[in-house]
Amino acid sequence: MTKPRVRFAPSPTGYLHVGGARTALFNWLYARHTGGTHVLRIEDTDRERSTEEHTRVILDGLRWLGIEWDEGPYFQGANATQHQSDAERLLREGKAYRCFCTREELDAQRARAEAAGVGYRYDRRCLNLPPAEVEQRLRGGEPSTIRFIMGDQEIAWDDAVHGRISFQGRDLDDFVILRSDNSAIYNLAVVSDDIAMRITHVIRGDDHISNTPKQIALYRALGHEPPVFGHVPMILGPDGKKLSKRHGATAVGDYQNEGILPAAMRNFLALLGWSPGEDREILPEDEMIRLFSLEGIQKKPAVFDTTKLEWMNGQYLSLLPVEALLEPVLRELGRMNVVVGRDIRPLVKSVVARSRTILHVAEQVAVRLDPNRAKLDSKGEALRLKMGPVFDENLSRAQRALEYIPPAEWTPDHILTTLKAVAEENHLKLGDVMQPVRVALTGSTVSEPVNELLYVVGRESSMKTLKTAPHRLQPSSNSK
């Protein structure tokens, strides 16, 4: 039995969005699982909208996700000659015909059909043009397209994810396969290329289901067995509508910028519409490959849940050694224009357990480098309001006591002992002393243990911040 050959075939008319990335991931997983070949083909036949920049972004996105291709990238545009000769062959064999209808005429017909509330279908007025007339109009330089003759018979296939799907040929148009400028229309180009590249499994988005019968008809007309088709469901936004720009981040690059780790993104995407059939969530790459199957792909569309993505990222983040985080965090700090005058390793270490993204790590490191950056978040603000004047009182109690610690003895242990003493002397719970300090230094009620926080921030910076905190930490309306 021959090894499967699959392909990912994006059109470079936009960025690599998460839906495309997942399709690529499934193709890659299938190839790796079966020992087959993953080919990458850029469908650039839409000259108007295709750009090299988009191609580059797509390739970068795939590389970032760790999705490899074994062949390509091929460019569909390079095969134009083949497409054209396939179309002409169908014409010669009487499986297609010249159509001289202009776009204006067709648009008008469509508009009429729509106005009448009936379905539009090309009326085949050019189907039976006398050969002599065709010849003459061609010679006269009249522009024409080539249309494929759809038969009336049923066209059905066993979809690898949906099971049997069938269409009636009579519901389908005689569709155009070659434009008047001799370039191929998508459906022909795809079939031509998939035949040439000996593709055995076409794994693509659900939105191609209605193209499939047309493509199967083309395979047959061209004398080839159609491949196995597997249509993976769409990805939806939180409102249940197809994921699009108005839902926020939809490009793979957006998540890269937000500090999502490629391994987490890949894991999350894999589980969106696919399940290994066990109660597994965190799947290392080799496990994913081992467990992957087309049958495990869900039939219904899935909603993209950013919160779960972030949770998963947090899982991966906590597995990473601090060293691996240094570079991305530094890069992020650079982007935030933070001056880094010291070793951030202890800061990263201190902060990473409570973070879900690199961006989040960087933000917290930035605040520890310079507590003046701290802004009250909603919980910090709530605490301050709740404690009232006691907040400031306890803060200055802590500050005065901490001042007695000599620089050489500024250690987590020593700080803890001191704060405990403050609480005890004033008959306060430890939290009543700790929380104001935490909020003063970070703006938030969540951080590493307060004594460690004071330690990593450093004595001088901590003391200065605590003194100025009461004026600085004004409740703001733009807290999140």
Place this chain on the structure above:
RNA sequence: GGCGCUAUCGUCUAGGGGACUAGGACGGGGCCCUCUCAAGGCCCAAACACGGGUUCGAAUCCCGUUAGCGCUACCA
């Protein structure tokens, strides 16, 4: 309008005739741990769209209804 696809907790899903008192995960709530925050552990709330069949028995098979989505170009 036509054609097609789909339908299990709020979300991602397990389930493919009896093992279902419908399992796991995210999110939510609670408890434990902690003289402070998380993490972690434990617990709780939360779903088979509706109506008909088939069957001794249906989340699972069939039909219909409803809803959502996709396609309906000389776009891909």
